[in-house]
Amino acid sequence: MRFAAVDIGSNAVRLLFSEVYTVKNKPLLKKITLIRLPLRLGEDAFSRKSISEEMAVKLEKAFVSFKNLCEVYNVVSYRACATSAMREALNGEEIIDKIKSSTGIKIEIINGKLEAELIYSTHVAEEIDEKGCYLYVDVGGGSTEITLFNKGKIEDSYSFNIGSVRLKNDLVTKETCIEMEEWLKQIKKKYKPDMAIATGGNINKIYKMCNLKDYALLSVKQLKEKCDYLEKFSVEERIKKLGMREDRADVIVPACNIYLAVAKWAEIKNFFVPKLGLADGIIYNLWQEQQKKGA
Incomplete structure (x- = not known):
């Protein structure tokens, strides 16, 4: 099964596509493609408390590409998570709504505790x-x-x-x-x-x-x-x-x-x-959810 994840960090945005095999009821993750986009949202969010229009447009374009790649790779499911930069940006929700409207992709703003759980849940343990x-x-x-x-x-x-x-x-x-x-x-x-x-x-x-x-x-x-x-x-x-x-x-x-x-x-x-990073944790979590569905 193929899954996709987006990690919207403060220093970069990462798009990960992985094939996950189930071996003895455990996941074996094989990376297909990892795209790292140097979109430093934190430069805007931390100094000006908002993300510039130029950066917001680039982020939206990244999600248009992500949506197309999900179709090309025929992924079972995907998830997009944003961390501190989007949490602090006063226009963060506005940007998320615009991306949802243009691509249909809902971005989740997550806290540090959930981020830790997602990464720890992979084979770290x-x-x-x-x-x-x-x-x-x-x-x-x-x-x-x-x-x-x-x-x-x-x-x-x-x-x-x-x-x-x-x-x-x-x-x-x-x-x-x-x-x-x-x-x-x-x-x-x-x-x-x-x-x-x-x-x-x-x-x-x-x-x-x-x-x-x-x-x-x-x-x-x-x-x-x-x-x-x-x-x-x-x-x-x-x-x-x-x-x-x-x-x-x-x-x-x-x-x-x-x-x-x-x-x-x-x-x-x-x-x-x-x-490992947040994107890996998201992929693992998506596999877990798929297993619960009996796939």
């Missing part, structure tokens, strides 16, 4: 001890979603307005940083999490740069070393010498610093990086 206690940390362009999973269940969850795009543009307040520090220290004291599960495009890039084997842990020391290394290069040098995309090169260091801050305040020494 199968690669770690589900009886353990973990911090799930997703650093996006506009926010950092932190969820405490204990024995496979959510005990606590919080969304902080600290993201890579915000940090790059000096839009993170001191009060928000203090709030996150105090929350993490309380979590550490109460639950003593074993490690953190880290998701997000920037941590995936760092993981790849470290040449680690799949499911090997990324130590805080390794993350710090790579962050220090990247800081030696200008944004232009990261693009030209390291081959990074422009919309990755300017936010990867701010993102690293957020992960490092989480590790420091929660006293975490290692990150498990499943290299």
